[in-house]
Amino acid sequence: MNYHLPVSVMRAATAVALFASIAATALGVSSHPASAADAYPSRRITLVIPYPAGGATDVLGRLLANKLSEAWKTTVVVENKSGGGGVVGNDFVAKAQPDGYTVLLAITQIIQAPSLVAKLPYDVFKDLAPVTQVALSTIVLTVPEQQPFKSVKELVDYAKANPGKPYGTFGNATTSHLYGELLKNVANIDMTHVPYRGSAPLTNDLLANTVTMGFVDLTTASAQIKAGKLRALAVGGEKRRKAMPDVPTMAELGYPGFEIEGWLGVFVPAATPKEIVKKLSDELARIVASPEGIAGIETLSLVPVGGSPEDFDKALRRDLVKWGDVVKQTGVKGE
Template sequence: MAFTRRKTLTQWLPLIALAAACGAGGVQAQDPYPSKPIRVIVPYPAGGGTDTIARLIGVQLSQRWGQPVVVENKPGASGMLGNDIVAKAPGDGYTVLMGITAVVQIPALYKKVPYKLGDLAPVSQIAKSADLLMVPRSTGVTTLQQFVDKAKAAPGTLNYGSYGNATSSHMNGERFKQKAGIDIAHIPYQGSGPEVAALLGGQLTLAFVDATAAYPHIKSDKVNILAVTGSQRHPALPQVPTMTESGYPGLEANGWFGMFVPAATPKAIVDKLGAEVAAIVKSPELHKRLTDMGLIAVGSQPDEFKPVVEKDAAHWKAVAEAAKISMD
C-alpha cells in the first residue's frame, strides 16, 4: 500500500513541476513590460525645457511601444516634490522621472530631503548643457583673462548674474571667483530670461547663462562669449574655449537632462527602458530638436549614466560646501 502511494506520487511529480513552470512562464508571457500606461513625472511647470523634452520622448516611446506615455507636471520645493514621487513609487518601470542636474545638487543644498539619491536608478542621460560666460560687448572685454585682470584692478566693483540662487550658474560663478581670486558681487535672477535681459541692458558685467537661454543670442553684436563651462567646447561655439582651457579648471561638470526610475526597479526593465530612450535620443529627429534647443544630445545607457550621476553628486557637494551655498 505504501509502495503504491509512493509510486503514484512519483508519477505526479513531473506533472506538478511542469504545471508550475508553465504557470510561471504564462505570467511573464501575459504581462511583458510595458503592458500599461507609463507616467513620466516632470518636477517643473509645463512649457519649460524639461517638460518639452519629456513630451518629445514620450511621444516617440508611445509610438514604439504601443502604450500611452502620460507626462505629469509636479512642480514644487525646487523639484523635490516630483523627485520624491518617483523615489517612492513602485519599482515596476511605470513611473519615470525626467530630471535635471538639480537631482544631484539638492542633497548638497538642503538639510531635509524626503528621499535619498540612492532611491533613484539612472536610466539615460538625455542631453548635456553648459553655462556660457557672457559680457556686454560695450565692456571691451574679449577674453576671460581680460575680465579677471579688470576685476583684480577694481575689487568689489564688478558683478556677475545667475539664473537663480543655488543653481548651477550660481555655483559655477562662486567656483570661478575662488579659482580666479577675484571679488565680484553675485546678482541672482528668477530665471534665465530676466538674467539675459539684464545682461543685454548693461546691468551686468558678467553673466553665467544657460546655453539653451543664450542660444538665440550667441551671434548678437551686443555680447561677447568668453568661455563655456563643461568638459568640452559647445558644438555651436567651436571657437569658444572651456573654462579649463582658459586656465580655470574645476568647472568641468555639465548640466544635464536625464531619466530615472525607482531604485527597486528590476535591472532588466531599467536596461530595456534605457536602450529605448537612448535610441530615441540618437534618432535624427530628436537629435535635431535637442540641438536646436542649444543642447548636446547624449542618449546614454544606464551603466553609462550612473557614473556621471555619482561623479557630479560629489562635484556639486564640494562646490556648495566650499562656497557655503545652502538653501536652509
C-alpha cells in the same frame, strides 16, 4: 503510509509532460512565467518634469514623451511638478509606485542637492533608480554686448579694478551660482551675486546690461549669442561645444573646476523591477541615438548621451563627489 504509483503510470505522466514541453516550444510558448517587462507598458505613463513648462527640461521631456508614445503605442503624458528647485517633483517620483509608470526627467541639481541642502525628503541613491543619462547641458560665461571685455582675462581684470559689480545667475544654489562663486574663488575677484528665477529673466537683464556677466545655459542664450546681442567668453565642461566651436572652455583658459558637465537624466522609483528599468533604458537610448532624437536634442543646444543604467549610476556617484568639492570650495548654501 507511503503510496507508490505503478511504473506504467509514472512513465505515462512523464511522456505527457515531455510532450507538453515540446509542444510549447514548437508554438513559441515559454514554460517560464512572463517577466514584468513583457506586459510593460500596458497603460498610460507619466513623465514628471520637476520644473515649470517652457524651459529646456520641459521641451526635452515632451520630445522624449512623444517618441516613447510613438514607439510603444501608448499614451505618455508630461506632468510639471515644480517647486523647491526641483525637490518637489523629484520627491513625488521617489515616493510613487515602483511599476515604471511614473518616470522622472531630472537635471544635475538632483546630485548637487545632497551637498547643498541639510535634509532632503528622499535619498537619490536609495529612493530612485537611474535609467539613462539623456543629454549633457552647457553653461556659458556670457556678457552683454555693451561691455568692452572680449575675453575672460579682460573680465577678470575689470572685476579686480571694480570690486562689487553684479553678476547674475539663474537661481540660488544652481550650477550657474556654483560656477559664479567658483570663478570668484579661482580668479580672486569680488562680485555681487544677483539670483534670478530662471535663465529667461537672467538673459533679459544681461541684454539690458543690468548685470556685468552671468553663467547662462546655452539652450536659453544661444539665439541671443548668435544674434550678437550677448557675447560668449567661455563654456563649462571638458570639451568645446559643437554649437560654438570657437568658444574656449574655462579649463583651456586656465580656470580649473569647471570641467564638471551638467546633464539631464531619467529616473524611476528605486524598487522598479530591473527588467522594466532595462526596457525603458534601452528604448530611451534608442531614441536619443536616432537621427530624429539627435536633431531634436541638438536643436536645444544639448549633447545627446544615452547609455545604460549602470553608466548613469557611475556618472551620478562621480558627480556627487565633484559637486560636493565645489560646494565646499565656494561655500554656497541651498535654501
